[in-house]
Amino acid sequence: MSLTREKILELGEELILKRGYNAFSYQDISSELGIKNAAVHYYFPAKENLGTSIIKNNILRFEEMLDNMNTREFDEWGQLEAFFKFYLKSNREDKICILGSLGSEFQSLSESTKRELQKMTGMIIEWLSSILDKGRNKGLFKYIGDAKSRALLILSCLVAGLQLARLMDKSDFKAIHLQLLDDLKP
Amino acid sequence: MSLTREKILELGEELILKRGYNAFSYQDISSELGIKNAAVHYYFPAKENLGTSIIKNNILRFEEMLDNMNTREFDEWGQLEAFFKFYLKSNREDKICILGSLGSEFQSLSESTKRELQKMTGMIIEWLSSILDKGRNKGLFKYIGDAKSRALLILSCLVAGLQLARLMDKSDFKAIHLQLLDDLKP
């Protein structure tokens, strides 16, 4: 694993979350890292390769988080809170969620990037549905309707919550976050 | 009011909602309308003028909707449903909400476009808060917490609901929509 490659992935992701996929260039990355344009192309021949790799990276980190929570035997509340923590951190750093960022530019993405984004979104919805379901069965959560619909609602709140809060006032995300928690309490 | 100008505004908005602000060019517009690049620049000298004007247009349409609802004396449920209808229509047309589209690319927008977007978002949140508040006082709605937090939550659901539904499955937006309604029922 090359360090430069890691740095490119990290910076590329930051640019997507802060400015958007179509608003950054390889020059933005190379100048920031003190390398040349061509060096970035060495690792990621085309921009779509970089985009797709960034999503793959996010999938890996998501899976690591799940492993970690399984190891530590988090209950469903704990798992949900751990997930929310990512969003709270993003909010602090003026970053939005990658699902919302790339989702907004979806029609302009390459086919491989689209597929990877769909894969990641599907994984998150599936996981969220499952813990909402298990948690309700245990009496930890209370909500109306089926688990998948509730997962979609909660994920939507988080995704656009970051977008709106960055636009208006960061404390708005706190408000949304608290409402989500309160709504789930039995 | 020039017809060409109207067409540019309309098409520009469609491109923002379908592909994203940074993913369309003046060429996209001129070729589609059968005119030349320079003609678009005649109406909107710089792209940021077009972006800002599109938001101003959206604000006007929002105000018209409010007037219309006042004239017809819609109650709070009726007003909320009319608002939701816009989103259901967008979902059908593979468009997302302009707040989410431009919000995702916020950091890359010009200052005037940013300001206009903030203005529009503020107006919507304020209006939504007020009908949620009035409706609850009348016993039409039921929800936990203050009206503004609830408005932020609902708006977030709608905004990212469209993003996620376009990405995954259009019927996902239906599910979110129904959950929102059910949650508000007394």
Place this chain on the structure above:
DNA sequence: GTCTATATCCGGATAGAC
């Protein structure tokens, strides 16, 4: 693995004719 150099193309924008 990173560089220089370059090719190619595209996007935003303007000047001036009609």
Place this chain on the structure above:
DNA sequence: GTCTATCCGGATATAGAC
């Protein structure tokens, strides 16, 4: 109000040297 023509800069991408 729309056109032709053009400029400039920037973005993606590649070839080949080191």
